[in-house]
Amino acid sequence: MVVVGAGIVGAGTAAELARGGRRVVVLDRGHPTSRIATTLSGGMVRAYDPDPKIRAWAAESLHTYLDPSRWPSGESEVRAVGSVTMPSTGDEPDPAAAAADLVAAGFRDTHVRDSNALGVALAGAGAVVEPSAGYVEPADVAAQWLTRVRENGGEVHHGLTVTELLTGPGAATVRTDQVSVEAGNVVVATGAWQPPPSSPKAGGCWSRDGGRGRSR
Numbered sequence: 001m002v003v004v005g006a007g008i009v010g011a012g013t014a015a016e017l018a019r020g021g022r023r024v025v026v027l028d029r030g031h032p033t034s035r036i037a038t039t040l041s042g043g044m045v046r047a048y049d050p051d052p053k054i055r056a057w058a059a060e061s062l063h064t065y066l067d068p069s070r071w072p073s074g075e076s077e078v079r080a081v082g083s084v085t086m087p088s089t090g091d092e093p094d095p096a097a098a099a100a101d102l103v104a105a106g107f108r109d110t111h112v113r114d115s116n117a118l119g120v121a122l123a124g125a126g127a128v129v130e131p132s133a134g135y136v137e138p139a140d141v142a143a144q145w146l147t148r149v150r151e152n153g154g155e156v157h158h159g160l161t162v163t164e165l166l167t168g169p170g171a172a173t174v175r176t177d178q179v180s181v182e183a184g185n186v187v188v189a190t191g192a193w194q195p196p197p198s199s200p201k202a203g204g205c206w207s208r209d210g211g212r213g214r215s216r
């Protein structure tokens with residue numbers, strides 16, 4: 001598997017794939033300290049979201065962040081300072097229902113506070129308080145995921161820009177500005193505002209280096 005992009009999404013995805021036994025190669029055009037979305041992020045981690053589907057994913061994610069066994073350092077990366085989410089409009093879904101979902105997901109300290117308790121005017125029916133939430137240092141978290149990739153036999157290469165993806169039956173070639181890598185599957189995690197490398201046409205898998213970076 002080739003994962004293009006070593007921000008939080010690419011690094012986390014690659015770590016999970018490597019943990020599951022896949023041979024993983026991560027390619028990133030920048031360097032670990034590059035100013036990308038991950039390094040610019042405030043690192044806020046909480047489980048609340050008005051959308052129930054995203055809320056369920058966020059809850060699973062927050063459990064991961066809080067679990068010391070998931071981190072090479074053996075310590076959770078979360079500074080659990082808590083989080084209060086105040087709806088900005090009156091048409092957000094019922095915060096009590098959202099809080100109940102989070103309690104059921106294992107965050108038993110989640111609750112709702114009204115305007116009086118918080119001492120501020122709220123547009124909606126209440127604010128969701130998550131004492132278990134907090135923040136992480138995003139660049140450190142991404143680096144930890146990349147450590148997990150290496151620990152599980154994967155490779156991480158910085159300073160390679162992926163320029164093209166060539167797909168063929170059951171395989172793909174990932175072309176960079178320096179080498180090409182063959183892969184069974186490719187995950188593109190180049191960031192939401194970044195156009196993915198072009199994939200001009202299906203078929204005709206192209207390969208050059210023959211030695212370095214073969215990955216299945």
Ligand SMILES: Cc1cc2nc3c(=O)[nH]c(=O)nc-3n(C[C@H](O)[C@H](O)[C@H](O)COP(=O)(O)OP(=O)(O)OC[C@H]3O[C@@H](n4cnc5c(N)ncnc54)[C@H](O)[C@@H]3O)c2cc1C
Pocket residue numbers: 004005006007008009010011027028029030034036037038039040041042043044045160161162163189190191192194197
């Ligand atoms: C100011 C700010 C504050 C934020 N605050 C929060 C917050 O508090 N909580 C929160 O959860 N989220 C927050 N976010 C959002 C969060 O940071 C992003 O959703 C997340 O970091 C995106 O990660 P990513 O891996 O998708 O992208 P990125 O971090 O942008 O990583 C993409 C990677 O792909 C690489 N790449 C791109 N093109 C290529 C190519 N052609 N070849 C090789 N490599 C390539 C880049 O070098 C980069 O390393 C914030 C974002 C910003 C900008």
